[in-house]
Amino acid sequence: MFKPLLIGLALLGGCTQAPQPADISGIWINQTAIDAAAQGRPLLKTLSANGRNLEWDIDTRTARANASSAFEVDEGQLLPKAPGVWTVDHNGYGSDELQLKGQQLLQLPRKDLPGQVFQRPYPPAAEGTQWGNTFRQALNSAYMGGQWKILEGQGAGGTVVFNADGNLSGLGKSDRYELCLGGDCATQGAGNDTLYLGKGDVGDSWIFVRYGNTLEIVQAINHSRPDEVPQLSPGPRQWLLEKQ
Structure with a gap:
């Protein structure tokens, strides 16, 4: 007489929702470059040694991902590739691959650029912050x-x-x-x-x-x-x- 109940519980267990994909929306900064510079090293050489991009600004709802360097923004379309992996198409002018690994966002290496590591800023960036300012303020705090x-x-x-x-x-x-x-x-x-x-x-x-x-x-x-x-x-x- 208990078999229908057991079957019902098994069916309910099978309806458990799959884990939601990670949301990488928001700003990620090149904390590795900041930490290296904060040791008192020459600034331009340190930034150059830790990759071209200083900041990513990502919006998964609009499928946009913008990479900020010291002097420009590369706008891109965010495309899911696999769980925890995304491709960023820079409007036909090259592409990047991003991978979420724990609390870090990895920009995987490509032929002309080395790989880079990005982290969430702390404290979090204020809504509407101008591009590049989150990295700059974090650098100012650590370096100066x-x-x-x-x-x-x-x-x-x-x-x-x-x-x-x-x-x-x-x-x-x-x-x-x-x-x-x-x-x-x-x-x-x-x-x-x-x-x-x-x-x-x-x-x-x-x-x-x-x-x-x-x-x-x-x-x-x-x-x-x-x-x-x-x-x-x-x-x-x-x-x-x-x-x-």
């Missing part, structure tokens, strides 16, 4: 965050604070900074690491050298005419900072 003491230069003995959002205090009259991550600013600096320092809409490019916990900021001498693309080389030291 904390307090720096001025060892040499204007304001010696004082404290400089670089905030993740690009605000700055304690370094002359400047209240804004921006690290060069690649593109035109890197070309103009002839391979030297550069950053922008300014107040409001007025500012200049400077060359900096990072050695572990020390940061040297030197004048960037422009060897080009006013109507030419700037070509910068290191000049006299302006500040020497030490991270506290």
Whole structure:
């Protein structure tokens, strides 16, 4: 008399829903590059050594996946390939393959690009954040965050604070900074690491050298005419900072 009940339970067990596919929607950043740079290494060389892309912005609902480098966005169509694996078609101009592995999103290597590893940002990116800003703010926090003491230069003995959002205090009259991550600013600096320092809409490019916990900021001498693309080389030291 118990057989119908047992059969019924077996049928109910067979109706258990299959696991839902993982949703990779949202922003993923190249945390490996950030962690390497945070050790006090030269910035452009470190970013270059850890892959071209800095950030992925994915929306599975619209099947869109955009990869951000230091100077451009490659828009793509997201296509499921296998459980946990997707192909991104960049409108006929090449493709990438993404794979979810635990808490990491892997961009698999291809002939012209090495593989890369991406992670969710913490704290999570705010909705509507402009492309590339999530990576930049995470890098600012890890690479420039904390307090720096001025060892040499204007304001010696004082404290400089670089905030993740690009605000700055304690370094002359400047209240804004921006690290060069690649593109035109890197070309103009002839391979030297550069950053922008300014107040409001007025500012200049400077060359900096990072050695572990020390940061040297030197004048960037422009060897080009006013109507030419700037070509910068290191000049006299302006500040020497030490991270506290």
